[in-house]
Amino acid sequence: MTPSTLVxxxxxxxxxxxxxxxxxxxxxxxxxxxxxxxxxxxxxxxDRVDADALDTLLSHHRRGDADGEFTLAVGLWDHTFVVRPDTVEVYP
Structure with missing residues (x-):
């Protein structure tokens, strides 16, 4: 699956x-x-996400030395959260 299919x-x-x-x-x-x-x-x-890993991954992509885009879609609290370096979106 590509990231766009998860959003x-x-x-x-x-x-x-x-x-x-x-x-x-x-x-x-x-x-x-x-x-x-x-x-x-x-x-x-x-209990659902390694928060330290998420923070480190986002920090890495903000520095600009990462190749490509970063999009993480994760199911939390009966919602879908889409995390990108500059935004977080919540879907029902």
Whole structure:
């Protein structure tokens, strides 16, 4: 599967810009809050995703020495999150 087939065809219910000095996981949590996901009622992010690896991967792609685009689509909290170096989108 190519990354574009993992991204839903519908518009996201939330989309946030990730600041250049922001960790990917912080952006992911901000996007979840914007999508009105009750983070107190869901399993911990670390139970589903290696947050340190996600932050490191995003940091690597921001430095500009990585080849190609970076898109990660992951199912979390009954939603699809699409993480790119500069944005996080949430889909139903």
């Amino acid at each position: 839903p065809d519908e518009p996201p219910i939330a989309r946030i810009a990730v600041d250049a000095d922001e960790e990917a996981t912080d952006g992911l949590f901000r996007a979840a809050r914007r999508a009105h996901i009750d983070l107190d009622e869901v399993e911990q992010l670390h």
